[in-house]
Amino acid sequence: MIERKVSQGIITTYFNKLERNLDLDVAIVGGGPSGIVAAYYLAKAGLKVAQFDRKLSPGGGMWGGAMMFNQIVVQEEALHIIKEFDINYDAYDNNLYVMDSVESTSALLYKAVHAGATIFNCYSVEDVIFKNNEVSGVVVNWTPVLREGMHVDPLNIMAKCVIDGTGHDSEMCRTVARKNGIRLATDTGDVIGERSLDVVSGEEEVVNGTKEIYPNLYVCGMAASAVSGTPRMGPIFGGMLLSGKRVADLIIKRLK
Numbered sequence: 538m539i540e541r542k543v544s545q546g547i548i549t550t551y552f553n554k555l556e557r558n559l560d561l562d563v564a565i566v567g568g569g570p571s572g573i574v575a576a577y578y579l580a581k582a583g584l585k586v587a588q589f590d591r592k593l594s595p596g597g598g599m600w601g602g603a604m605m606f607n608q609i610v611v612q613e614e615a616l617h618i619i620k621e622f623d624i625n626y627d628a629y630d631n632n633l634y635v636m637d638s639v640e641s642t643s644a645l646l647y648k649a650v651h652a653g654a655t656i657f658n659c660y661s662v663e664d665v666i667f668k669n670n671e672v673s674g675v676v677v678n679w680t681p682v683l684r685e686g687m688h689v690d691p692l693n694i695m696a697k698c699v700i701d702g703t704g705h706d707s708e709m710c711r712t713v714a715r716k717n718g719i720r721l722a723t724d725t726g727d728v729i730g731e732r733s734l735d736v737v738s739g740e741e742e743v744v745n746g747t748k749e750i751y752p753n754l755y756v757c758g759m760a761a762s763a764v765s766g767t768p769r770m771g772p773i774f775g776g777m778l779l780s781g782k783r784v785a786d787l788i789i790k791r792l793k
């Protein structure tokens with residue numbers, strides 16, 4: 538019966554996919570633009586990478602452009618990444634380029650999966666695995682389970698490296714610091730919190746702040762700004778793309 542085969546096809550392939558991803562080189566928490574770019578470059582380098590996003594549609598804050606005007610701006614320094622993802626762009630002004638935010642977000646997702654990354658949507662990462670004072674993986678649960686406040690235990694996924702790409706909330710960094718009494722590699726040893734908007738310094742600092750923040754825990758994108766206390770930058774996305782590429786480069790250098 539075709540009805541049964543449809544169900545069986547979904548169930549068997551889904552559980553194969555999940556099982557294949559129980560031991561990862563890299564687990565990326567959050568499917569915003571920085572994390573997706575990281576997933577693409579890591580997968581392209583042959584690493585086993587999975588990305589977890591709590592929403593039905595990963596893509597984070599890129600879909601909406603600014604105030605739902607669905608255009609984004611990228612500066613010259615990051616244009617090579619736009620080209621790598623085959624995204625259409627128009628030159629706008631001195632070193633600035635504009636593109637459609639829906640095309641851009643879907644292109645990032647499409648290319649990351651085609652490069653070999655697995656994206657799990659509707660998964661919330663509620664904790665990390667913390668062994669011998671190192672981050673060793675992620676603890677995942679269905680987003681609806683957490684939203685409903687249901688008392689259901691999560692599953693564990695091992696990873697050599699974990700990337701916190703959760704955006705403004707920098708959830709993984711906060712969780713690791715709060716639960717384990719450790720110091721992150723920031724001025725205070727804790728999550729400092731992002732500063733008010735400044736495009737030039739925000740864009741520069743988000744890339745500088747992309748690093749290993751605790752053994753095996755890396756941070757990229759707005760999470761990197763929030764952890765290190767640097768400014769937000771608004772709907773200019775070059776820094777996000779460059780941050781994703783940088784975290785991938787750091788991990789590739791370490792694991793390959």
Ligand code: 48F
Binds near residue numbers: 569597702757769774
């Ligand atoms: O915030 P977000 O888009 O990440 P980003 O890569 O990009 C920031 C920009 O979109 C924008 C900006 C640009 O200049 O300032 O804000 O830093 O996306 C973060 C994603 O992480 C998911 C969330 O659903 C979103 O899609 N996320 C957050 N916490 C968790 C999570 C979690 N605990 N588990 C799973 N997903």
